[in-house]
Amino acid sequence: MTSPSMPDTPTTWPPMRSNFPVDSMRSLARRAEWKPLGVTPEQLDWPKVAIVNTSNDLAACFAHLDEIVMVLKEELRSLGVLPLEIRTSAPSDFITSVGQAGRYVLPARDLITNDIEVMVEGAQLDGMICLSSCDKTTPAHLMAAGRLNVPTVIIPCGYQHSGLAADGSADIEEVFLQASYHSIRGGDQGQMESMADTAIRGPGVCAGLATANSMHMIAEVLGMAVSGAAPVRAGSEPMWDSVRRSAAALVHALRNGIRPRDVITTGAIQDAVTVMLSVGASVNTIKHLQAVAVEAGLDIDVWEAFRTQGRRVPLLASIRPNGPHLVEDLEDAGGTATILRELAPLLSPATERITVTGETLAERIGAAQPADGTIIRGLDDPYSTQPSIVVLRGSLAATGSVSKRPIPDPGPYTFTGPARIFHSREEGIEAVAEGRVQVGDVVVLRGLGLEGGPGMGFVSGLIFALEGAGLAGQVGFVTDGQYSGLANSGVMVGEVSPEAATGGAIGLIQDGDPIAIDLQAGTLDVLVDPEVLSARPPFRQPEEHVPDAGPVGYLDLYRSAVQPLACGAVLCPRPGSAAQAVCAADAGRPAS
Incomplete structure (x- = not known):
């Protein structure tokens, strides 16, 4: 896959909103704040982009993100872009679900979205590149992209090496399942502890087609990530290749004015629904896609799209926890790109829709490898025609x-x-x-x-x-x-x-x-x-x-502001905004 074209020199950039008049208070204050951070006078004229990092020490999902930040900073500076790392909250379903019986987990999605708005909009940065990892980070990043509409690239940061992939007996999802039975039935505590100790062998998200990998795939289907980005082994060469191509993609988007609302279209959302149905993805993708659509100002009923498209989209892959194959198998068989290739006749008519790299969806499909017939099947030989x-x-x-x-x-x-x-x-x-x-x-x-x-x-x-x-x-x-x-x-x-x-x-x-x-x-x-x-x-x-x-x-704030699931469970949108109009329409839709 060739990278998008690079800037010739920093002087070729179009006007950037972050470039204040040099004699203004804001420009001089920023110069004073950034000089101790090593920012040179020349770099003050470069596009300024946020690296949105969700790193913390609470779960293996995030353990490798700081290393990715270091590489991204180097890549972006080499392309004439000034990277500025920001951090947000980031939940782990297995860790931050203890307090308040797990009630913080879904609301954290919207907290991340608002974290990003405060930092990126408050500082008037020119774009962002988001390190997406655990379940709620990818939808939050896509929601923020749709809301702020500044050039954005999503980087799916990969799944963890699991015990199942290393000839062991369990991955984290199997631990969750067996531990749930264990707490009810009792059993061999030592065996359970051994299973827990060997389930996760490296950083990254849960090694199955649960919410995290499902949303990583959605980022690629929508066109907000580079092709071949998901699913991907965390820390692997394909992941690092995706990181570097993502930096180039952001530069291309900045130079050519490609914004999230150019990419996240009604057709893109419909294609994401089709792909999710074809792989038996997480049901959480419904409310997350609806939220992304609302933040992007799109009037589409994602729930109804799943309902109607489910009757015509066959199942082309059978990946844990829904089937016998590992997510590694899905990646090796071509991942999202190959799924899109096989689904081409069922995708939205606008296959010429643009992606963040400037490629069209049709171009990406044309470059994808064909299905192997085992891990990924074709439309003429699906695993099932019943909706998952x-x-x-x-x-x-x-x-x-x-x-x-x-x-x-x-x-x-x-x-x-x-x-x-x-x-x-x-x-x-x-x-x-x-x-x-x-x-x-x-x-x-x-x-x-x-x-x-x-x-x-x-x-x-x-x-x-x-x-x-x-x-x-x-x-x-x-x-x-x-x-x-x-x-x-x-x-x-x-x-x-x-x-x-x-x-x-x-x-x-x-x-x-x-x-x-x-x-x-x-x-x-x-x-x-x-x-x-x-x-x-x-x-x-x-x-x-x-x-x-x-x-x-x-x-308490969440309870007072959250909108219905028909509106993606977003928080109360700004009065008079496109998002508010979409929410009002969705919340009042009758059963069909």
């Missing part, structure tokens, strides 16, 4: 809900049964242990949505308890919270919207109300007369299940 991600709507989920399906999918595809309602994960687990959940029930866990949580409660523990009790596939499961993609057996539906706390029907149902789930039709209904349902008192979380308030701070 199913969006459901109906009287219990007017604006959406989602089900993650196993690969291959043995069914069942429908389930109808009486509601058994719980208001916390712990209450549900206790009921399972005591035998109060019966075959044929639909377990309903509510009050854990964006506002009810706040921040969406993580409910996988109850699903694992059902599996441990032998009830997997024997009961239905419905929640306005979220659950892991590892939990995909039986008929389970999450992220029901509107949620209970905002007046959704899930807050009005009672024990015994019949709930009907149809994954083939994409419907989720409560079989109660609408007039009877609407006459019931509004939902109130039982006092004993109101979560500990914790410190008065960010979660």
